[in-house]
Amino acid sequence: MKKIILSTAALAFSANLAMAQDVVRLGTEGAYPPWNFLNDAGQVDGFERELGDELCVRAQLTCEWVTNDWDSIIPNLVSGNYDAIIAGMSITDERDQVIDFTQNYTPPDPSAYLAMSEDVDLTGGVIAAQSGTIQAAYIAEQGATLVEFATPEETIAAVRNGEADAVLADKSFLTPIAEEDAELMIVGPDVPLGGGVGMGIRESDAELRDTFDAAIQSMKDDGSLNELITKWDVSSTF
Known part of the structure; x- marks a missing residue:
């Protein structure tokens, strides 16, 4: 119960951020099913599309999706082409020297x-x-x-x-x-590699990182994150 109360308080804080930032752009590769891919309509689909949409609802953020080639996905985050990476990116010490990460939204995928x-x-x-x-x-x-x-x-x-x-x-x-x-x-x-998969955030955007952190935690707390992991079969559950 304590975790749920803390998560709710953090999510309430995110409403202030939502007002300060009109649209949060989510960058993904769109070429790595079942994590993320383009469907027949040319729209981003998959586990991370469904997850990202739900995180934005919980954080009271208006979000739009941007696709980017994998080899430049971190540089283009840093340069401001989008605000967060949600692209099956494993949390590593090397990447964490360049960008910040939320907590993981899947355990390490073998x-x-x-x-x-x-x-x-x-x-x-x-x-x-x-x-x-x-x-x-x-x-x-x-x-x-x-x-x-x-x-x-x-x-x-x-x-x-x-x-x-x-x-x-x-x-x-x-x-x-x-x-x-x-x-x-x-x-x-x-x-076994990496520390699980998380959202990549610019180091200057600590408030956005904390907002998504709270949304991820709320999905862990109510079991909905494990349901999505099982639905898309992307990893073991928490």
Whole structure:
């Protein structure tokens, strides 16, 4: 009960922020299902679209969605092209030196390897990853040959055309692909990385960070966040 009271008070505070800021722009990639993607109507969809819309309702904020390529998503936040990142971004110490994060809205999602053969060499082979991700950093540290691509789709294509032996990415992204394509399979052990997924906020926007923090906490408190996680199957629940 104490947590709920504190969250309610923090959300009430956000009303003042809403009046000070007419529109909060939410930046996402729109290319990483089920987290975020563009539907047939060209609109942002997925777990983070539904989550972001609900957070804005609870925070009494008017929000609009902006799509941005992953490799420039942090620089464009810092430069003011949007006000928050909600794009499956894992909380890491390196990123936290450049931007602030809210509390995580999913626990750490295990990473996994996708390949066309179970006997692929995951330690000494060629492994694909999307550039600027925690998976790319992990591969580089482990000593395998890293090949980076700008989009998630390109990493999968690299495995299919033999340019890479496997791809390392969030398991929630790779599992549906493996289920739909009989030539692709999840291989090797899961790889735990990162500190969960949170919203990225400019360091100068502490009030906005606190407002979204309170909204996330309120969804944790009433169980609605776990319901969304289960609906979209993006992670384990809290």
